[in-house]
Amino acid sequence: MPVDQQLFHEDVRLLGRLLGDVLRAQSGQEIFDKVENIRKSAVAFRRASGEAALSARSTLENLLDGLSEAESLLVVRAFSYFSHLANIAEDVEQNRQRRAVLIAGDHAPEGTLAYALARLRDAGASAQTLKQWFASARIMPVLTAHPTEVQRHSVLDSERAIASLLHRRDRESLTPEESATLSEHLFQRVLTLWQTAMLRHAKLRVRDEIENALAYYRYTFLEQLPQMYCALEDNVAAQFAESDSAGLPAFFRMGSWIGGDRDGNPFVTADMLQTAISEQAALVITHYLGELHLLGAELSLSARIVSVSPALEKLAEHAHDESPYRANEPYRRALIGVYARLAATAKSWLGLRTNPEPVSLRPAYASSHEFLADLEILDASLRTHGSSALAQGRLRRLNRAVRCFGFHLAALDMRQNADVHEVVVAELLAHAGVCADYLALDEDARAALLTEELRSARPLSSPHIEYSERTLSELAILRVAASIHARYGAEALPHYVISKAASLSDLLEVGVLAKEVGLLKPGAQPQLAIDIIPLFETISDLHACDTIMAEAFAHPLYRDWLRSRGDAQEIMLGYSDSNKDGGYLTANWVLYQAQQRLMQLCNAQKIRMRLFHGRGGAVGRGGGSSYEAILAQAPGSVNGAIRVTEQGEIIRSKYSDPEQGRRNLESLAAATLLTSLAPIDDVETADYRNAVEALSQHAYSAYRKLVYDTPNFAEYFRATTPIAEIAELNIGSRPASRSGxxxxxxxxxxxxxFSWGQCRLLLPGWYGFGSAVQAWLAENPDGLPLLREMHARWPFFRTILSNMRMVLAKTDLAVASRYAELCTDADLRTNIFGSIKTEMALTIEHLMAITEMSDLLADQPGLANSIRNRFPYLDPLNHLQVELLKRYRAGRADESAKTAIHLTINGLAAGLRNSG
Structure with a gap:
């Protein structure tokens, strides 16, 4: 990224000035002056050192402490909105720089599909190799609804409008009048933003989460994913002299957990699963109808001038369009018929009325494949009379969209906890007279009993038996899943994820439940209609994952199920819980080793493995660059198949802007393509592995000693972070804790x-590494050159350290010390915060020694500049949050104080960007 960011700074100043103008107009000169004094003092504090810094900090604290509650609320809003506006300017700058590289045309930027294809071409890959890869590849980002997205879509809409105006200002030559009008519109949008409530006043429902996620399809996916495919096809044709590159398989699709993930969320019911698929279908079919309407306006070709194919003529006749004005316009007539059939589909499937209404009554499509067949008739006919250029436009993109999204838009996953499955299966078995106490059986007895039951076609449930509410709910959800398969096809709901999977019986229990609703058909060659996906998420589960899967693969019945699924097994790995369980370094190392062992097992069994990475936004939850993360996976573990969760505020930062969204979609595909097909330089050695293993053990001990073995650590955590207040925020339908x-x-x-991010410690992303290196170097006094070599040569180790450096650059002990003061137990505070300070100093010291850098972000000047610019606007929010927490917890718990705290949470999350 270029260091010169003059235009970026101009945008930041412009937006800051407009926010100031709004603040002055809405709240008066006095409040404006106070905000401006606080801003200047915060900047002075950040730029000063020594005595000057102490003086600046004192001035800043006096200014903030002197605010009334009403003034505090206005100041919080001002600095929060500045964080949001700075994000907009930064995103615009990223788009600007990317466009500059593309316009220069010297080379394709790294992370793009053009770059990946060029790398493969230069390495000697053939067009046939690419074709085979695309035919079997499967890439899927999966949107999830987790409670770190604190931004309302009303706010997001205003921000998108501001970004659009900045793009126009940047890319167009404006007359003085146009420039003045644009400035006026910018002011209006910032004013709208200021007058829009930043917080929700009601708890977010699952239905709201579904609608929130669908907004990103409108913003980005529906347009950008088809365009990405078209550009990819053109790139393959150009770089590999491949004339038959059109119609690449739909290897890149979208997925969703929203409405299907009921693990710990009692609000995800059968009705919500049905709502999720219906809302998805309504959105995508409405999009297709709009595209057909526009296509009809474009394809005005006359039969007096062109000769269409017999299939197209037949399609036009079946439209029963009697208008004399279109008598000689076969494409328009054909499209009227296609539109009528799709409108009938929308009405019969979803009860939707279309606008405009269809001209004639036609039968609904039975599937998206029938719709696609009609579009291909249009395409083929256009190419017969020299109109390929017309086929390459909107029709091509619509054709590609149908291949990607079908009538279901995104593949819905179901997820439930293994503990729930065993209770439900136990109840079914007991009522059916098969086993009175399934839960009392050991693992071998459970597996044997379930195997026998799975060979029988007899159902366990009966409409004449009264079951518990939980069992009724689980069966109802599975019945809806079966109905989704019947209407939309298996691709609409292809996956079932099992949280806390720890045994073969956990997998077989899902088979029993699937059999109850027809998603598993027993027999000599059983047919399983869904992928059963175990989720391994704790350190102990990850250590045991290959043993569990080996037992499953050795089970004849389970192996038959896999054969019915194309000899493919998807396995999900959890980054969040493994990190909370064992710390950052250990979690990443255990995950890496798990991938290697699972890959070896699947290769030996001739089973195609797909990994599903449960990553979050924060580095402690697997966050960081998705592109770098995929390139750093264990060699051979990707092999063209990867799914990855996109969570919380990361969805907004990646996909609310179409250009940003396209870049992030491409980076996933490009990284997967390179990791799968580029020559692998396997630099991993026994020395490297032994070093990381030893480091991991030391880091695990240090992390567990602090988090789990320090008396009253939970008390300290709850006192010094806003975890209780975060739990009160209306930012997700799922409870913050699995229990009370x-x-x-x-x-x-x-x-x-999320809580550690708020108090600027981001502890899950680095704690334990410093102690680990210190202990390892004590055992290996000459070991530093090896660690430096690992950083230079091994992508896995380099990526871990790169993410850790970014997290530490956002960590601020001076700010964190203010939060530590919220712990009233002086001895507990001194003990724990002292340990954190010592560990951070050690971690930074050893990171600098290993990377041989003078600064944490010496190799990332753009990110360093962004963080440096943001800190002066985050400091006041942190200070006010601490003061508000003190007042709130002391009993001044009125609504305005609560609102102010929640606004600081929002502003800090926006400023830090990937803290959730």
């Missing part, structure tokens, strides 16, 4: 990481 227990073990990993 205050234990760290029962807290969900997402609010765990």
């Amino acid at each position: 227990s205050p234990r760290i073990e029962d807290l969900r990993a997402i609010p765990w990481g």
